[in-house]
Amino acid sequence: MQARSTARLAALLDAAAAVVAEIGYERLTTAMVADGAGASIGTVYRYFPDRIAVLQSLAARNEERVTERVLDVIAAEGYDDWLAALSAAFDVLVEHFRTEPGFASLRLGDVLDLRPAEGSPRNSVMAGAIFDALAARFELPGDDESRYGFEVAIEAVDALVARAFARDPDGDPDRLAAARDAAAAIIGTYLPLPKR
Template identity: 35%
Template sequence: MTSDRLPQSDSTATAGEITGMRRAPRQERSEKRVTLILDTFAQLIDEVGYSAISLSLLARRVGMSGPGIYRYFDGLPAVARALATRNQERVFEAIVARISHRPEADWDEAVTDVIAGYADFFRTEPGFRWLRLGNIIDEHQDDAAETNRMIAARRVGELFANHFNVVPRPDFGRHIEVVVEVTDSLVARAFELSPEGDEFFLTESARMVVTYVGDYLERTRPAGSPGTPPKTPKG
């Protein structure tokens, strides 16, 4: 199982698109300040824990005043929501980058690769292990009708179906929700006690998801259709 980091992009959600922002910066200098606030907040989560972060501590580390932080955010929960939004966009863009070069027949390798890359966010992205996609702050961050994981499942499902030529049934989205829940839960469990991640839980996460998706494809693919064939997980 590969442990290569899913590639990240510096052009993820701009400050004006990030949920939790009070106002969108219109100048490059302001954009850099917002990025610095989010980066510093993420580092402080790892250093002292979310509950120990105060506005004065964040402002001091950033080199701004408290009112300067409030210029962009209503408070620390808003900063956390903005960081979660950035996490979501970075993860999704990374998934797109990793899947886009895969041929249709290699869907199982793509799934395994994406899970390994998601695990590397836990290893190297400051604050990610605690915050992840933002559920710990607000389960309905962007939409009252959908949880953060439901939105992630919808986006990933659309990407998977389009790239790997899957004709989704009405319950396809629910199955992708299962994939997202299993992946997020088991990968998080892998990092509860080990900073590098417990390989058992990481391997089992990939095996379970590949088996589950393969079973869905086998049950839903019409006989003789040119769609993505099911595979038996390796290892």
């Protein structure tokens, strides 16, 4: 029973992701989710009270998936320093934009206008998880200033990468290169960059 429920929830979120990829999160309706999943509208409401809850759940799934992959990459052998590991994590983010339906529009859900704001911005949470993984593996200083600089860099990367995918499904290569350079430049004002 639980496996069936999990599969049904995944199907609803997959349907929502497909709608978001096609027309954006702003126009998504619960009826579109039901139709895309081949389910009744009652099934959608059994899992979600409204369209915002659908979007929040999809954003949470996106966050979980991309964070897990990024942390796996950071933990993988083969990186001489934290900047090389961060560069590989950037590649994971770009790949998510290219391959995960709806990710380019919704990402971690920070784009949703929720009033009052609920909790920490998801970009901040993800930046903290990445920073902690890099700091643990490469013995980076964990002071508040370094952490703040890293968070600012992740916010800048998110904005630039989102812009790179705004009109190009593969990502404008010049904007992606600018995002990578911006991350290093911002972080470099707060942490010493590895010698290359």
